[in-house]
Amino acid sequence: MTTEVRVPTLGESVTEATVATWFKQPGDSVAVDEMLCELETDKVTVEVPSPVAGKLADIVAAEGETVGVDALLANIAEAGDAGATTPEPRPSAKQAEDSGDGTSDAGGGGKSIDVMVPTLGESVSEATVSTWFKAVGDSVAQDEMLCELETDKVSVEVPAPAAGTLTEIVAAEGATVQANGKLAVIASGDAAGADTTPPPEGGKDVAAPRAPAAADAGEGADVENAPSAKKAMAEAGLSADQVTGTGRDGRIMKDDVARAIAAAGQAPAASPTAPTPAAQSPRAPVPAEDAAREERVKMTRLRQTIARRLKDSQNTAAMLTTYNEVDMTEVMALRSQYKDEFEKKHGVRLGFMSFFTKACCHALKEVPEVNAEIDGTDIVYKNFVHMGVAAGTPTGLVVPVIRDADSMSFAEIEKAIAEKGRRARDGKLSMAEMQGGTFTLSNGGVYGSLMSSPILNPPQSGILGMHKIQDRPMAINGEVVIRPMMYLALSYDHRIVDGKGAVTFLVRVKEALEDPRRLLMDL
Template sequence: MATEIRVPTLGESVTEATIAQWFKKPGDAVNADEPIVELETDKVTVEVPAPASGTLSDILVKEGDTVEVGALLGQIAEGAGAAAPAKAAAPAADKPAAKSAAPAAETIDVLVPSAGESVTEAEVGEWFVKVGDSVKVDETLVELETDKAAQEIPAPQAGTVVEISASTGDTVTPGQLLARIAVGAGAAAAASAAAAAPAPAAAAAGSSMPPAPSAAKMMAEKGLSADQVAGSGKRGQVLKGDVIAAVAAGMTAPAQAAAPVAARPASLPEDEVREERVRMTKLRQTIARRLKDAQNTAAMLTTYNEVDMGPVMELRKTYKDLFEKKHGVKLGFMGFFTKAVCHALKEIPAVNAEIDGTDIIYKNYCHVGVAVGTDKGLVVPVVRDADQMSIAQIEQEIGNLGRKARDGKLGMADMTGGTFTISNGGVYGSLMSSPILNAPQSGILGMHKIQERPMVVNGQIVARPMMYLALSYDHRIVDGKEAVTFLVRVKESLEDVQRLVLDL
C-alpha cells in the first residue's frame, strides 16, 4: 500500500507553490516526519514532511514545477523506511541533528504569527531564551519587530527549547518556524542533545542556493541580478516575494541605477573609535521611509493659528477631580482636541478624505490617530469613531491605547484605518513645528506647548495661556480656504468650550 505526498494548505491567500528541491530520490528510505521536499511560495519556503515511514517510490513533479494546494507530489511505499539505519534518515546537511535527538519527546513548533493583512514580514529582535532552557507556558521567548510595532512571542506550552531557527536580525514571514519546544518525558534528553549539537557554520555572504524558479523568472523580467535582491528563504534563497519587495523599494537594473545614494564620508580615525553603529529597527526604517514618501508624494503645506487655552484649563480645573472619580481616568487636553477636530472634520470633509489614483475617498466617519512616542519610535494608535464618543470615552480610549503603546502590546487593529492624526509635541516642550502627513491621510494637527503670552483682550493687555496650532494638509485635495477654516473651527470650539458640550 502506498502513502500519498500532497501539497499542504499554505495559508488562506496562497493557492500554489513551486517545487524548490527534493531531499530524496526514488528508492531512498524515509522516516515519518522527515523533510522530503521543499516548496516555495511568493512569501515563504515550506518543508513537507514524510507522512509515513517507508521507501520513496515515485516523484510525480520535478523541481521548478508549479503545483496547486492538494496536488499529488509523490508516493511512499511501506516497509523499508521503518527499518532503515539512522544515517539513511538524516536530514539535509544544514539541518541540526537535534531535531531527531529525542524521539520520545513531543515537539511543539513556535511559528511567526499573522500580524495583520498589511504586514507580510517581521524582524527577529531579542531572544530571551537559548537552546536547552526550560520555559513556562506563556513565558516570552522572543520579540518580533514589524514596521508597525513590536510583538512578544510567548511559549505555547511548558517545556524545553530544543531548536532556535531564526537569529536576531533575521527577516521572517507569517507561518515561518521560529523555535521548537520539547514537551513530555523525552524533553530533557532532547534538550541535552540539542545543546550538545555543534552550531551550524555562519552563512557566507550571499547565498549558495540558486534563486527559486519563480524568483529567477521575475528577476530576468525586471533585469535584476541576484546580488541586488536579499533572499529570505532557506540558506538565503531568493524568493518571488523578495523580488517583489526589491522592485517596490525602487530597485532597478544595474544599467538604470545611474544615481546611487552618496556614500557616507569616512570618519577621522580618532573619531571612528568613539562612534557606535547601531542597526535601525524595522519600525524606525518604516517611519523614515513613510515620512519621506509623504514629502515626495503629497503637495504638503502648513497653516498656523493660536488658541487661548484658558477656557479649557478653567473647566478642567473645576471638574478634574469629579471627572476622574466618575470615569476612572484623568481629564486631559486630548479629549477636548479630539472632539474639536471631529466637529471641524464634519464641516470640512476634504481634510478627512484621501486620494486614491484619480478618485477622492470621503470618509463619513472619524478615526482619529493619536501620535505616541515610545522608546522604539513613533506609533499612531487610532481612536475609532471618535465623532460618536463623549470626551470621557475618548480619554478612556486614549489612556488604554497609550498604555498598550508603552508596553509594546499594540496590535495591527489598533493602528490601522486612521482618517486624521493629532500630534502633541507640546508634551516635550515644542513651541512651534510643522508636522508631516501620515499618508494616505490628508491632514494632521500639531499641538504645542501652552505658554503665557501678552494678548489684547477688550482693549487691555493681559497674560493668557496660549498654544500655537499647526495644520499640515495635502494641497492636492484641500484648498487653502478649507485648511484655514478647519483650524479656525478648532480654535473656536476650544475657546468656547460649551460648543463641545452642546455639540455645536
C-alpha cells in the same frame, strides 16, 4: 497526525516578518499554547504559540529567515503520534564533521569547520557584517551567536555550527559578503586546543571586542535571552542583571528592556548625537581627533521604519501647513472648575487632549476631506473618526489609535488616551492598536515646542500639531491683555485638501476651543 505551525496574521499592511528565536528544538515536547518561536516585524514582536500538544517534529523556517503571512514555520507530531515520529534533530558538530561540507582535517583528530553566510531570504544576495560577538581565539559553544549580519531588510545572527575555538575571521566588521560566502573558521575537537591562526597584519585582531553583557547574558545559563532583547540592551548600555525577564524561565524579552529603560529614565541609544538615516551622498570628512570622540550606534528597526515612512510621506504627498492660534482661556477655566469633580466621578484626570479630540471630530464633520485618503485615483471618505495620538516612547515615536473617537465622551477619550499611552511606554501596543487611523494629533507642547510643522502619517491627509501654551499680550476689545495662547499647525495633503478646506478646519477647531459650549450645541 502532524499539525502545521504557520505565521499568524501580522497586521494591516504587514506582509513579512523575521524569525528571531526558536524556544523549542526538534524532538522537544510542547504543550498547547506554549510559545514556540518569536517573530519580528518592522513594528512589533510576535510570539507564536503551539496549536496542539505533542513533539516538535521539524523546523521549516530557521532563525534569521524572512517569512510571509501564513508561511509554514514548523510541524508538530500530536501527542498520540509523537512516539512514532522521528524528529529531525538540529545538526550537531559531529554531523557537520561527517558531512564533508565546509570541513577539513585540522590535525590531532580535530576538524576545521567553515562558518558560512546563512540563507538571507528571497531576492537578498548580500549582507554587511555589522558586529562580531567573538574574537579570534575565543571558545565557542554550538549554536552560540558569532556575529550579526545586516541586509536591507533584516538583521541575521549567525550561530556557531559546532563547538570549538574561533581560529580565523575571514569577513571583518563592515565587510560586504555574498550569500553562502565564508565568514570564519572554527577548529573543533582536538584541534580546538591549539591556536593555529597567526595574528593578522599589524598585530591586531580582525574581530571587534566581544559584545557587552548582551552577548554574555546567556553564557553558563540554561536560558537564552531573545536576540532582540540583547540588541536593545547593548544599545541602551544595560546589562542582563539590570533587566527583569518575563519570558519563559525568566528569559529577557524586548518588552522587558523597554520597561527597564523607561524605569531608569534613559534613552536606548545614549549617544552624544542621535543616529540619522543613511544619506545618499558620502559622509563629510571628520578630523581624526573628532572621530575618536564619536560613537556610532546602529539604528533599530523601529527607527529605520520611522525614518523610511516619514521620508516616503514627504516624497509622496503634496504636503502643506497652515497655522493659526487659539486662546486657551475658556478651556483652562472649564478644566480648572471641573477637574476635581471629573476625576472623582470618572477615575481619570481631565486633560487638554479630550478637548482637542472633540474639537477635531467636530471640524472633520464639516470638512470631511481632511479625514479622507487617496487610493489610486479614488478618494475614500471616512464616515467615522479613528484618532491617532502620537506618543513618544523610549524606543521611538508610535501612534496608537483611538477608534470611533467621534462617538466617545470626554471621560472615554481621556481613559483611552491614558491607557494607550501607558501601553506605548511599556512596549505593549499590538499592531492592531496602531493601524486604521484617519486623522492624527501630535502634541509637541509637552516637550516645550512653541511652533512646528508636523509630517503627515500616511495614508492620512491631515495631522494637527499642538504646541506650548504661553502667556502673550493680545489686543482684546481695544485693550492689551495677557492671554494663554497656543499655536496650532495643520499639515495636509494638498492633492485632496484645498487651502479653503484646511483653513476652515483650523478655524472651526479654534472656535470650538475658544468657546467650548459650541461643542455641546454642535455649532
